[in-house]
Amino acid sequence: MPEHIIVSPANGKPFTTTQLASASAASDAVSRAAAAFPTWRATPLADRIALVTKFVDAFVSKKDEIATELSWLMGRPCSQTPGEIRGFEERARYMISMAEESLKDVAAKPAKDGFTRFVRREPLGVVFVIAAWNYPYLIAVNGVVPALLAGNTVILKQAPQTFPCADRFADAFKAAGLPQGVFQHLHVDHAVAETVIRDPRIAHVLFTGSVRGGHDVCRIAADRFAGVGLELGGKDAAYVRADADIAYAAENLVDGAMFNSGQSCCGIERVYAHASVHDALVERMVAVAKGYKLGDPLAPATSLGPLVRTDAADLVRAHIADAKSHGAVLHIDEESFFPMSKPGTPYLAPQILTNVTHAMRVMTEESFGPVVGVMKVADDAEAVRLINDSDFGLTASLWTKDVDSAMLIADQINTGTVFMNRCDYLDPALPWTGVKDSGRGVTLSALGFDHLTRPKSFHFRVKT
Known part of the structure; x- marks a missing residue:
């Protein structure tokens, strides 16, 4: 398997080496995610909340070593990297606290005698989260946590400079006891990432990166109308x-x-x-x-x-x-x-x-x-x-x-x-969104769940 060498900006020397997954291995990961989806979506929300909460607890318990590693990977001063872990926890726990209210059925108004009418937010399927290197935990948590809470399965790809950050997600989910296939991560190059986006079993792509990268993701996903959320930066x-x-x-x-x-x-x-x-x-x-x-x-x-x-x-x-x-x-x-x-x-x-x-x-x-x-x-x-x-x-x-x-x-x-x-x-209580070349879609807040679910209308005549 090909290797990717991560050079630390702190000293210009190799920090770690990561094995890259092949297109075949990536396809296998999508297969596992697709197979795990029916059971995960049927898992009661309370159980999903409990497992994601355990994930956050496990992640935060390693905060010191995670922060030090981040300084080596990113070059961010060690006095500042703990702030990203605190922000990760703040966002994750807020989205957990909002899940029950945000995902509950919405009754149609006004009530109509003889009918049961409501909207249910159903999960999309397999969500592919592509995170950027500059805030690898803060960016990834915006999509990973609400997607799982909503009943989707997730595959995370971190940027090459911060591949190890995906490993930290995986370690914490394993410690939390998340079922196999519900969360996975891939260390892949751009070509293999493109094959994942093209895979018809991918229901939604959340991408954070450059404007050029956003255009590429839209172009690739447009062949089959997959959902795409974009956060592309700003001035x-x-x-x-x-x-x-x-x-x-x-x-x-x-x-x-x-x-x-x-x-x-x-x-x-x-x-x-x-x-x-x-x-x-x-x-x-x-x-x-x-x-x-x-x-x-x-x-x-x-x-x-x-x-x-x-x-x-x-x-x-x-x-x-x-x-x-x-x-x-x-x-x-x-x-x-x-x-x-x-x-x-x-x-x-x-x-x-x-x-x-x-x-x-x-x-x-x-x-x-x-x-x-x-x-x-x-x-x-x-x-x-x-x-x-x-x-x-x-x-x-x-x-x-x-x-x-x-x-x-x-x-x-x-x-x-x-x-x-x-x-x-x-x-985290406010939607994170942009206009023009800053992207489209929403993460965080109650509205963040809307882009990771689809509305399904129930229109029952109960009296004939």
């Missing part, structure tokens, strides 16, 4: 109004832009600041960013780790260079982060740019790195226009003390989520 914007708490906004915006080295689909990538507060905001943001410590992600003092690969860091470098060539001002001297930040490595200093425009790649393309542009605007209308001037539409954040104005602005913004005075966070 998330923030608008700082004249009445904002500048110190608070600066602290949170820099964290939203730099956390996980900027490798977050909902991370802040562009900021629009009212002209009256622009300079003060930039000054404060630069001071915060200069306080980051770039270094070994396994060192407790590190607050900014490497990007996942050198080519990912090179893309960010290219965006910064393009902006500079078109007149942008760079506010952080990269030399102050030497020797860690240097070309040819995945280590990259944080950067804040001003005098930016939408003619620059850094304000329109997804950078996915520790860089953010700050642009001066005259009023709310200009901010809304610029926020909406994007191919993406995942989240936007508003920084203001005026709730009423924020509500009016939010109604004009074309994104799946609008925050006020916070950013870069998924509340």
Whole structure:
């Protein structure tokens, strides 16, 4: 069997080797999932809830070793990786708590004498979850847990960089006593993943990744009308109004832009600041960013780790260079982060740019790195226009003390989520969704179950 070597961005050395499954082995996994589905869907919801709860308990019991492994795989500082395990638990337990209410039969209204009429949410079948590397547990849990609770069987494919994260799911499900075939994971390349998507026994695909990857999944699945959910990233914007708490906004915006080295689909990538507060905001943001410590992600003092690969860091470098060539001002001297930040490595200093425009790649393309542009605007209308001037539409954040104005602005913004005075966070009680190139479909919240089930109408005449 072919092997995949995972190189840690922390030190540029091989961390582990994974055996890749063949197309035949992948087909066998789908066969097992399809065979397990009838029994699993017939399993009482209370029993499914109990087993998934045991899975969460088993997973969290290994949180320390899981977090350390994640730092090696991702390069995320060890001070931050435990947060992903906490987020995993928060989302999983919330979806568990919502399962009974979200999956119960819905009576047709008004009641009609002589008839029993209701809608039942039935599971789809085998769900193929394709997760991204940047938050391998947070992304996967959004689909895996509600899909199983709803009565589907699941096959999980993690990204090659984070293949071992699927093993941690499998270990916890085994410890929980989940029946054979109900959850499986595959370490496969793109070609074999395509054969799985094409398999007529796959009922639904949940994909998180690039826009190009999303188009590929849709094209492959379209041959047989399989359901597809897509989360494809963003170019998330923030608008700082004249009445904002500048110190608070600066602290949170820099964290939203730099956390996980900027490798977050909902991370802040562009900021629009009212002209009256622009300079003060930039000054404060630069001071915060200069306080980051770039270094070994396994060192407790590190607050900014490497990007996942050198080519990912090179893309960010290219965006910064393009902006500079078109007149942008760079506010952080990269030399102050030497020797860690240097070309040819995945280590990259944080950067804040001003005098930016939408003619620059850094304000329109997804950078996915520790860089953010700050642009001066005259009023709310200009901010809304610029926020909406994007191919993406995942989240936007508003920084203001005026709730009423924020509500009016939010109604004009074309994104799946609008925050006020916070950013870069998924509340499991709210649907996670995007528009435009940020994708389609919904995960989390009660609505997340709707996309993993199909409505079935029952229309019984009980009196003749």
